[in-house]
Amino acid sequence: MSSIATSQSDFEQAQKLLPGGVNSPVRAFKSVGGTPRFIARAAGSRIWDVDGNEYIDYVGSWGPMILGHTHPDVVKGVQETAALGMSFGAPCELEIDLARLVIDMVPGIEVVRFVNSGSEATMSALRLARGFTGRDKIVKFEGGYHGHADGLLVKAGSGAATFGVPDSAGVPADYAKLTLTAPFNDMEAVKKLFAENRGEIACIIVEPVPGNTGVMDLYSTGFLQGLRDLCTEDGALLIFDEVMCGFRVAAGGAQQRFGIAPDLTCLGKIIGGGLPVGAYGGREEIMRLISPDGPVYQAGTLSGNPLAMRAGLETLSRLRDPKLYETLEAKSARLVEGLLDGCKKAGVAATANRFGSMFTVFFTGADACNDYQDVCNCDLEFFGRYFNAMLDEGVYLAPSQFEASFVSAAHSDEDIDNTIAAAGRALAKITT
Ligand SMILES: *Cc1c(COP(=O)(O)O)cnc(C)c1O
Numbered sequence: 532m533s534s535i536a537t538s539q540s541d542f543e544q545a546q547k548l549l550p551g552g553v554n555s556p557v558r559a560f561k562s563v564g565g566t567p568r569f570i571a572r573a574a575g576s577r578i579w580d581v582d583g584n585e586y587i588d589y590v591g592s593w594g595p596m597i598l599g600h601t602h603p604d605v606v607k608g609v610q611e612t613a614a615l616g617m618s619f620g621a622p623c624e625l626e627i628d629l630a631r632l633v634i635d636m637v638p639g640i641e642v643v644r645f646v647n648s649g650s651e652a653t654m655s656a657l658r659l660a661r662g663f664t665g666r667d668k669i670v671k672f673e674g675g676y677h678g679h680a681d682g683l684l685v686k687a688g689s690g691a692a693t694f695g696v697p698d699s700a701g702v703p704a705d706y707a708k709l710t711l712t713a714p715f716n717d718m719e720a721v722k723k724l725f726a727e728n729r730g731e732i733a734c735i736i737v738e739p740v741p742g743n744t745g746v747m748d749l750y751s752t753g754f755l756q757g758l759r760d761l762c763t764e765d766g767a768l769l770i771f772d773e774v775m776c777g778f779r780v781a782a783g784g785a786q787q788r789f790g791i792a793p794d795l796t797c798l799g800k801i802i803g804g805g806l807p808v809g810a811y812g813g814r815e816e817i818m819r820l821i822s823p824d825g826p827v828y829q830a831g832t833l834s835g836n837p838l839a840m841r842a843g844l845e846t847l848s849r850l851r852d853p854k855l856y857e858t859l860e861a862k863s864a865r866l867v868e869g870l871l872d873g874c875k876k877a878g879v880a881a882t883a884n885r886f887g888s889m890f891t892v893f894f895t896g897a898d899a900c901n902d903y904q905d906v907c908n909c910d911l912e913f914f915g916r917y918f919n920a921m922l923d924e925g926v927y928l929a930p931s932q933f934e935a936s937f938v939s940a941a942h943s944d945e946d947i948d949n950t951i952a953a954a955g956r957a958l959a960k961i962t963t
Contacts, residue, residue, distance in 0.1 A: 535568065537580075542566055562933075568580040576600075587925060599940055600941070605846055612841040618837070629847070642814075642819070652798060660794075666733040669709060670713065677774075716749060734770050737770070740779075745933050746886060771793035795814075807839060856887065858940070862888070867892070882899060924953035924957050
């Protein structure tokens with residue numbers, strides 16, 4: 532590998548100025564070790580660091596770059612719109628255009644509100660669910676990430692479902708108590724929470740394709756349908772947090788792919804095409820409770836700004852081509868098979884989960900990885916060595932075993948071949 536001296540000195544400076552040298556924790560490479568690369572530019576499937584090293588990028592800004600970096604139409608659209616003014620704090624027509632497109636694409640959304648991040652979307656959706664049901668408690672799953680709002684930084688203690696304890700300093704315990712948690716794919720635990728808190732649970736919030744524990748499967752186990760049925764029976768709302776899997780596993784998200792309708796949907800990442808956008812939407816009857824139509828307050832100075840709306844429009848409108856998802860599916864399947872095959876040849880125990888173009892390879896002897904505890908049992912130390920060896924080979928994967936990697940429309944067949952070959956070399960290096 533060529534030098535990373537500039538990234539190293541950038542990181543030293545950044546650490547003096549920013550907590551951990553970063554503005555979002557996972558970028559600091561804490562769980563994998565090594566020096567985070569400072570990125571200078573990107574194009575298509577590639578990113579280049581400040582020392583000029585080139586990487587095939589499977590992070591894609593954590594998903595938004597589904598068309599690849601610097602797609603010419605997206606760049607041109609954003610440049611055009613920027614020249615007309617970047618934010619007005621007043622309505623603009625691009626908001627109508629993007630709302631129409633989102634409502635058209637996502638089956639469960641009849642009315643939508645735009646915000647500036649996924650965290651804002653989930654936090655606001657929870658407030659809305661509480662406002663609609665008049666109930667205070669919420670259910671989330673162990674290891675499920677829904678942004679950094681107080682009540683969502685909670686996971687279960689070990690063992691059975693229990694009352695929440697905060698995961699972060701600064702979250703009041705009294706507040707965290709309103710968050711009930713259960714393991715993924717454990718329907719009995721969820722039913723028990725509902726039985727013990729009858730009439731008090733406002734909603735279940737779940738990533739229908741979890742990506743923030745590494746990708747896992749809640750669909751073929753019947754778990755998602757179970758949650759839908761339970762919410763309907765109880766009068767609680769089902770919130771699909773599709774910030775990551777929305778527009779990723781299908782044009783209409785996981786709800787379209789699986790044919791299961793949530794009451795509310797949270798969106799982020801791809802919806803902004805790389806600019807800060809989030810959204811929450813759902814059944815009209817619920818959405819009409821939001822201010823100024825109704826009593827649930829939520830606002831945003833930069834929400835719906837023309838620049839972000841344009842980036843979203845240019846990106847989403849290009850996702851309506853069904854061919855795009857077919858090609859992504861085929862490329863991603865070939866990549867993951869190739870990576871697993873490489874592990875097998877190197878004598879490394881591994882399994883993988885993949886929906887469409889989001890995937891995680893787990894280093895474990897277990898047959899499957901479908902709850903948080905399974906991922907905790909993976910060889911996390913080995914993952915760190917694999918990640919860094921891949922980086923040395925010019926492949927930029929998500930820097931944690933608890934994350935998904937993403938294939939974009941800009942990844943070529945040659946990129947996939949080169950990645951599989953790089954993985955073979957990386958494994959040879961770290962297993963001998
Ligand atoms: C990324 C993510 C969020 C948070 O979105 P931000 O834009 O980082 O605030 C919430 N939920 C899920 C499922 C995510 O993947």
